[in-house]
Structure formats: structure tokens, C-alpha cells
Amino acid sequence: MSKRMDGRADSNGRVYQASGDQHIVEHHHHNEMGSVAWEGIESVRHPTGGRAPVVLRDRTELMERLQAAVAPEAGNQVYVLHGMGGCGKTAVARTLFQYATTDGNRVGLWVNAADRTSLRSGMLAVAADMGATEGELIAARNGLRAPADLVWDRLGSSARPWLLVLDNADDPEILQDGGWLRVSPRGTVLVTTRRAAARWWLHAELHHVGVLPREAAAQVLCDLAPESGTMEEAAEIADRLGRLPLALTLAGGFLSHQVIDPWTMTRYGHHLGGHGHVDFIDQGAIALAREDARHLITRTWQLSLDALAGRGMQESTALLRLLACYGADPLPITLLNTPQINGVVPQARAEVALRGLLDQSLTAVVDVGVRCLQTHAVLLASVAASTPREQVTELTGTAALLLAAHVPAIPQRGPQDPRMRLLAPHVIALLRNSTEASVVAETLDVAVRLTCALHRTGDYLSAWELASAAVAGAEPELGREHRLVLSAHSRTGRALFRLGRFEESEAVLRSVLADREKLFGPDDPDTLDSYFGINPPLQELGRVAEGIALLRRAMDGRERVLGRQHPLTLQAQAHLLECLPIAELVLEVDNAEMPLPQECALHLGPQHAVTLGARLSYAVALFRLGRFDAAVLDARLVAEDYQRRHGPDYALTLSAQHLSARARAALGDMDSAVELMVVVAHRREQSLGAEHPYTVQSYELLEEYRAQAAAHLTD
Incomplete structure (x- = not known):
């Protein structure tokens, strides 16, 4: 094939490109999750705004109006409850929710709209609840289709009428930016917010919720x-x-x-x-x-x-002040069950302290798929404002340590711990609440690791938003040239790449590279990481030679600094096999003392992620060199290993099968190529979405192979 095919990759991806008659079209996603079941953690069928009132007092006229809004055939309308924090907006919404799901026979859907990540995650959980397929959901999470369009398409096709509550929408911009707030004849939307300006709520019916008579x-x-x-x-x-x-x-x-x-x-x-x-x-x-x-x-x-x-529970005061370091979103309870809490509350007394807060209604347990604590935002603000200044550093420092203990130092591929996404708003809240540079740095380190974890599960939008917010919160305190600030910028650039914003990605990553070279030198591990990470957007933007040169610099530097057998050195060498000019590739493959996969297995073990990646890269190299029999065998074997480890929908399983199909087609075995490409195309559609470039490419090749198979039959 001589036509140009688009290749996309990032720090964990691969791009195979060539010109002329070389068969070089393949795409891989390294260090990321393949297709998995939807990991929606929000219990959208249950309110998460704390405890329901024993009896909703007053509000009679308001409740009559709202009950009419969920009567049979009612819909196509947005109602906004506005008022200051603590005035009972959520209590009204909970009462209506209960009425709508019982007397009103409606589907009740509850989403926390306090921040972008919580809103999107909750709304996609709504789409899942309304019947969206796994492929549609993953494509929306990856930014490959408009998430709000998917949600509202599913809401509009609901067989039953519904009530959708968007709670804590105190930042209306995020509803507008994503197109999340719409109407549908199938249901009614209820919003709770502190923001009453009419410009935010065009065509909505506003109701002020004030103090009680x-x-x-x-x-x-x-x-x-x-x-x-x-x-x-x-x-x-x-x-x-x-x-x-x-x-x-x-x-x-x-x-x-x-x-x-x-x-x-x-x-x-x-x-x-x-x-x-x-x-x-x-x-x-x-x-x-x-x-x-x-x-x-x-x-x-x-x-x-x-x-x-x-009553002997002095620790409850310290625990409440610790909770006030975080945000008002649900906070996983397991966060409190680690030795790091000893700096504020003895771990053995944390249970007693928490029970005291629960008994006094100062916090509440909510279940969003993970057992969490949720504390009213106004209460948290009041507690934070009254905390003695001399205690703030110790409290925020302990809060950072608790977060750090729950985010892996090196996030792995595979299904995400559902607590990870829940921690994101609390990381940002802690950055806002911290003024001590050491605490800000510790929290930013957690943010960078958490961003990486989200990225490696394919949640690129959340990764980008967390990295961007972390930069905004930490850079004023630490400065642009701080190593962790640059790491957060780098994560932002890599997420932008996965979102298809290649020019922006390249600009961010190039700026980070320039700063790292100036501050740390060319052989610093972070600088070498920048050489490695900027290659994918350069390849996508057509600057192939420049990308290869920087990738070489990464490999050579890693060999000098880390050693020839270090996983990162071997990883960079494997990536070079995928984009070297053919003349250089022949020398690289034929003159090596030992094939790269064997070298990786020798030093890292046969099941190490870099070893498996090198085996796939080597199979690609064989394919590029026209050694199709060997490529078929190697691609089949590595595909089987990936499937055993990660399942049939894993991205690298599909990449290896894709390569195997191409090699079979090159050998003239069109029936096998068609059979295998049918599987690859279907599974990519399910995991990436129908519009993803890799899915489109797979279906194009499938049609090409079917046409060739039909031509052979007529001959």
C-alpha cells in the first residue's frame, strides 16, 4: 500500500510509517487498558447529597410545583433551585426524587455536578444506565465522540419518563461548556445551585430556596x-x-x-x-x-x-478538620484506614472519631459504588476557616500523605481501582487549601501519579482536566520551573495528544522539553522522557525525521544514564524498530548480537510488559522487511500471550491480531486475513467506537481483503 496512513501514539504508543511500497500501517497503545466493561462507579439511581430530611418542612408551594413537573406526560423543562449553601436545596431535590420514583413511577437519576470530572463521570453513568453500549461509553470517555450527545441520545430514547437531578451545580460554566444541560420530552431536569443569575439558566424555571419560616x-x-x-x-x-x-x-x-x-x-x-x-x-x-x-x-x-x-472523643475535632482539607465530593472511607493518619488522629481511634461525627450529623456515609464520606461544603468551609493557623500545615500534610498512600507510585495497566477517579476532586481541593510549599509539592506529586493512572485506563479527558487543574493550583506556589510542575505540564500534553489535539500537544511538550533541557540538562531522566514523549505528536504532524532524532536521543541517553538493560532503554529501542527507515532497520535487525525480544526476556523476564512490547515491535519490523512468514508466527504468539494476560479486547491483543491479518494477506491467505480482521474490526468498534481512526482503518482493510478474496474466486 502506498497511500499514507495516519499513525497516532504517545509516551506509551507506537507509530509505524513508511513510504513507497512498504507495508507499514499499524497502531498500538502501550501501557493502557484494553476494552473492559464500563467502570461506572456512580450510583445514579440513588441521591448522594447526604441524609434525607426526616420531614421536609415548609416548601409546600414549591413542592406542589415540582410534583407537577414530574406528573405523567410532563417533561421538556429545566427547573433550577437556587439559594445559599445550607438552605436545603438538596433536601428539596431528594424529596422530589423520592416522590418521582415512587408515586410518579419515573426513573430517578442523580448526578453530582460540582466539577467537570464528577459531572462527566456521572452523566456517562446515566448513559450506561439508559442502555449505552460499552463501545459507545469508552469512545465518549476517550473523547472520540461528544459525551453529552451520547447521554442525551439515550435519555431521549428512554422507554420510561425520568427525573434527572444535577446537584451542586455551583459552576454553571461546566454545564454550558460541555452541552450537558438540555431538555427532552421524555423527562424533567432539576438543578440545585448557588448561582442565580438568569444568564446561566436561559429558558429554565427558577425557584429561590431561602431560610425557613x-x-x-x-x-x-x-x-x-x-x-x-x-x-x-x-x-x-x-x-x-x-x-x-x-x-x-x-x-x-x-x-x-x-x-x-x-x-x-x-x-x-x-x-x-x-x-x-x-x-x-x-x-x-x-x-x-x-x-x-x-x-x-x-x-x-x-x-x-x-x-x-x-465524652472522650476529642479526636473527632481533629478528624473533622482533616476532612475540611478535602472537597465536598464523596471521599473514600478507606482513605482514613492507613497509618499515615497518625499525624492527626491515632489510627486506632479513627473509627471512634468518625462515629462521633456521624452521630452528630457532621458527615454522612454515602455509597457510590465505593463507601464514601460526604460532608456539606458550607460546613467544610466553616471548619477550615476556624482551624488554628498553627495546625494547618500538619493537617494538610497528613491529608496529602493519605492521598499519596492510595495512589500507586507507578500506575499499571488494567482495570482502574474505582477509588482513583473519586480522589481527583480532593487532590485539587487540597492544592487550593495548602499554602506550605512542601505540602503543595507532595500533593502535586499525587496529582501527577493520579493523572497517569487515569490516562492508562483511557480516561484522557479526566487526565487532562486533572493535570491542567493541578498546574493551575500548584504553579503559583512552586513556580513554572519546579520539576513536578513540569511533570504536570507534560501529562497535560500527553492527554491532549490522546484527545486528538496534536498541535496543542506538541506545543506543550516542546515547551516542557525546552525547560527540562535548560534546567536539568540533556541526560536527566525527565529530559529523556520528554525526548521520548514528543515523538508521537511529531510523527502525527508529519515531522518524522525530527521525531526519530529525538527518540534516538532518548534511547542513547537512557543507555548512558540507566544502562543498556534498563526497561526504559529497551522500550525506546523497541519503538525505534517501528519507525526507522528500511535501510537502517535491516542493519538493526540483522546485525544485532541477539534479537531484541530475547534480550528483553533475558534481562526483564519473558512476561515483562516491555518484553511483550518488544516482541510485537519485532514482529512489526519483520513485516516491514517483507519477512511475512516469520511475522505471522511472532504476531500470533504475542497475540495469544496478550489475550491470556489481558483478554480479547485488550488494545495490544488487537494490534497483534491486526498485524497477523496483514501478514497473512501479504502471503495471499485472504480467507484467514478476512476472518481475523472481522474480529479485530468488531472488537475495536466496541472498545474504541465506530469513529475511532483505528476502527475505521480496520474496516477499510477488511473491505480491501474481502474484495481481494472475491477477485481470487473469480480468477
């Missing part, structure tokens, strides 16, 4: 702690708490859990004035006409912590 607020306290006092006493407490539902919930949780020495509401009221106000920003919220209730949250949780301390 006096009587309803008093009743909330009586619902939660019915033995603590009269309605009038409850009303006085409610007034002092600004009648803010979150503050009332915290106060009621406190009163209901005093067992040895129960408190009355009167006694509680006497203690409310003993704690100072803490002013924190509730951005985008509408201020209250009377005393700003944002100042009042501190009073409630501080009394709860004092009571816990009086």
Missing part, C-alpha cells in the same frame, strides 16, 4: 430532638440559627445524641453565644436580609465537637 424551622428541631424542649423554645433557637436548614440539622443532631447528660433546648441556647462567628465566603449566594446565617454554622458544629470531647 419561624414555625417550620422550630418544627425541624422538634422533628430531630422531640424530647429536648417545646415549640417556643425551638423557635428561639431557630431564630438564633438564622433558620438555616443546615444549622438546624446540626443542632438537632447534637441534641438527639446526648445520652448521659441530655441537653434541653434552653441549655443549648445558653451556649450558642459562647463561640465567635467565622466569616467565610459563600460565593454566588443571595445574602439574607437579617443576620447573615453563614456566620452561624460555626456555633452548631463547635457545640457538637465540644460535646464529643466531653
Whole structure:
């Protein structure tokens, strides 16, 4: 074949290119997950916004309007609940959700819309719930088709009417940027947000959710702690708490859990004035006409912590302050079950401390496929603002260590630990909450590793967003020239490449390369990694010779610095086999003292990932040299090994089978080539999507082989 075929790769990919009559079209994805079942972790059929209210007080008129919105045949409308944090927007949404899924006979779908990653992950889980295929979902995650289009196509074809709740949408830009907020005649959308500006919610019906009327607020306290006092006493407490539902919930949780020495509401009221106000920003919220209730949250949780301390659970205070270092998204509970927590709370006491917080309604357990804690954002902000300054460094440092303990130092290929994606918003929150350079650096190191883990599972959009956000959070503190900042930029560039933004990828990676050369020198491992990593976008942009030159520099430098037998040196040498000019390739293959796969097996072991990759690269080299019988044998054997290790949908399994089919076709065995290419094309469509270039290429070759097979029959 003489026509040009597009090749794409990144630091873990391969590109085979040549001109003239060479048969050089193949694509591989190294160090990435193949086709796997959808790993959606969100329990989209259940609300994740904390506990439901015992009884939803007041809100009668609002609930009547919203219940009408989920009546039979109702749909094609967006409703927005707006108000300051803690005013009960999520409680209203939960109540409607329960009504819609029972009395309304609707499918209920709940998505956390607090940040881009959570929103996309949740919405794709909605698509999966609505019947999207595995291939469609993976293509959307990889950025190969518009994720929002897939979600809304599935929602629009739902057999049952639905209610979709987008909770905590306090950054409306992310809904607009991705085209996530739409309408459908099959369902109703309910949004909760602090942002009330009409420009964000065109054509939506807006409803303000404010504080409760006096009587309803008093009743909330009586619902939660019915033995603590009269309605009038409850009303006085409610007034002092600004009648803010979150503050009332915290106060009621406190009163209901005093067992040895129960408190009355009167006694509680006497203690409310003993704690100072803490002013924190509730951005985008509408201020209250009377005393700003944002100042009042501190009073409630501080009394709860004092009571816990009086019962011998002083560690609950430290644990809550530790949680305040993170974000309001679900936080995997296992994070707290590691020795690194000893810097703040003795690990043996973490369980007791957490039970105290749960008893006082200061946090809640939610199940999103992984058991997590979720704490109200307003409460976290209040706790963080009141934390003594001398404790901040120790708290944020411990928070960073806990994250570091849960993110692998060297992320591996294969199915992702579902906790990884859940950690991303907390890494970014910790970067925002940290001011000590050492803590920022530790957290950025976690972010870089986590980005790599997401990338290697094919979640390129999340990897790009995490890397970009990490750079934005850390660079002001550490500076552009910090080694970890440059690593985060590099991860951004590699994710951009996988998203098909080749020019942007090359620009970012070239800038990183220039900085690394200047700061660290040409033989630094990070600089060598840049030589290696920039080759793929250069190949894609047609700058083949430049890419090969930098790849050679990577291999030579790694050999000098790391040694001839180091996995990274051997990996770079294998990649060179895939793009060297034919004349050089002949010398490289025929003059070697030992074939590269054997050398890798000798030094790394026969099942090492680099050994398997070298075997596939060597098979490609044989194919390029026209040694088709040997190429068929090597490609078949390595395909079998990949399938045993990673399954039939694994990207390298398919790449090896693809190569085997091409070699069989070159030998004239068109029936075998067609049979094998049918499998490859179908599995690539399922794992990559119908529009992925590798899928398109496989189907083009399939049609070519079928035509040749038919021509042979007519001859």
C-alpha cells in the first residue's frame, strides 16, 4: 500500500510509517487498558447529597410545583433551585426524587455536578444506565465522540419518563461548556445551585430556596430532638440559627445524641453565644436580609465537637478538620484506614472519631459504588476557616500523605481501582487549601501519579482536566520551573495528544522539553522522557525525521544514564524498530548480537510488559522487511500471550491480531486475513467506537481483503 496512513501514539504508543511500497500501517497503545466493561462507579439511581430530611418542612408551594413537573406526560423543562449553601436545596431535590420514583413511577437519576470530572463521570453513568453500549461509553470517555450527545441520545430514547437531578451545580460554566444541560420530552431536569443569575439558566424555571419560616424551622428541631424542649423554645433557637436548614440539622443532631447528660433546648441556647462567628465566603449566594446565617454554622458544629470531647472523643475535632482539607465530593472511607493518619488522629481511634461525627450529623456515609464520606461544603468551609493557623500545615500534610498512600507510585495497566477517579476532586481541593510549599509539592506529586493512572485506563479527558487543574493550583506556589510542575505540564500534553489535539500537544511538550533541557540538562531522566514523549505528536504532524532524532536521543541517553538493560532503554529501542527507515532497520535487525525480544526476556523476564512490547515491535519490523512468514508466527504468539494476560479486547491483543491479518494477506491467505480482521474490526468498534481512526482503518482493510478474496474466486 502506498497511500499514507495516519499513525497516532504517545509516551506509551507506537507509530509505524513508511513510504513507497512498504507495508507499514499499524497502531498500538502501550501501557493502557484494553476494552473492559464500563467502570461506572456512580450510583445514579440513588441521591448522594447526604441524609434525607426526616420531614421536609415548609416548601409546600414549591413542592406542589415540582410534583407537577414530574406528573405523567410532563417533561421538556429545566427547573433550577437556587439559594445559599445550607438552605436545603438538596433536601428539596431528594424529596422530589423520592416522590418521582415512587408515586410518579419515573426513573430517578442523580448526578453530582460540582466539577467537570464528577459531572462527566456521572452523566456517562446515566448513559450506561439508559442502555449505552460499552463501545459507545469508552469512545465518549476517550473523547472520540461528544459525551453529552451520547447521554442525551439515550435519555431521549428512554422507554420510561425520568427525573434527572444535577446537584451542586455551583459552576454553571461546566454545564454550558460541555452541552450537558438540555431538555427532552421524555423527562424533567432539576438543578440545585448557588448561582442565580438568569444568564446561566436561559429558558429554565427558577425557584429561590431561602431560610425557613419561624414555625417550620422550630418544627425541624422538634422533628430531630422531640424530647429536648417545646415549640417556643425551638423557635428561639431557630431564630438564633438564622433558620438555616443546615444549622438546624446540626443542632438537632447534637441534641438527639446526648445520652448521659441530655441537653434541653434552653441549655443549648445558653451556649450558642459562647463561640465567635467565622466569616467565610459563600460565593454566588443571595445574602439574607437579617443576620447573615453563614456566620452561624460555626456555633452548631463547635457545640457538637465540644460535646464529643466531653465524652472522650476529642479526636473527632481533629478528624473533622482533616476532612475540611478535602472537597465536598464523596471521599473514600478507606482513605482514613492507613497509618499515615497518625499525624492527626491515632489510627486506632479513627473509627471512634468518625462515629462521633456521624452521630452528630457532621458527615454522612454515602455509597457510590465505593463507601464514601460526604460532608456539606458550607460546613467544610466553616471548619477550615476556624482551624488554628498553627495546625494547618500538619493537617494538610497528613491529608496529602493519605492521598499519596492510595495512589500507586507507578500506575499499571488494567482495570482502574474505582477509588482513583473519586480522589481527583480532593487532590485539587487540597492544592487550593495548602499554602506550605512542601505540602503543595507532595500533593502535586499525587496529582501527577493520579493523572497517569487515569490516562492508562483511557480516561484522557479526566487526565487532562486533572493535570491542567493541578498546574493551575500548584504553579503559583512552586513556580513554572519546579520539576513536578513540569511533570504536570507534560501529562497535560500527553492527554491532549490522546484527545486528538496534536498541535496543542506538541506545543506543550516542546515547551516542557525546552525547560527540562535548560534546567536539568540533556541526560536527566525527565529530559529523556520528554525526548521520548514528543515523538508521537511529531510523527502525527508529519515531522518524522525530527521525531526519530529525538527518540534516538532518548534511547542513547537512557543507555548512558540507566544502562543498556534498563526497561526504559529497551522500550525506546523497541519503538525505534517501528519507525526507522528500511535501510537502517535491516542493519538493526540483522546485525544485532541477539534479537531484541530475547534480550528483553533475558534481562526483564519473558512476561515483562516491555518484553511483550518488544516482541510485537519485532514482529512489526519483520513485516516491514517483507519477512511475512516469520511475522505471522511472532504476531500470533504475542497475540495469544496478550489475550491470556489481558483478554480479547485488550488494545495490544488487537494490534497483534491486526498485524497477523496483514501478514497473512501479504502471503495471499485472504480467507484467514478476512476472518481475523472481522474480529479485530468488531472488537475495536466496541472498545474504541465506530469513529475511532483505528476502527475505521480496520474496516477499510477488511473491505480491501474481502474484495481481494472475491477477485481470487473469480480468477
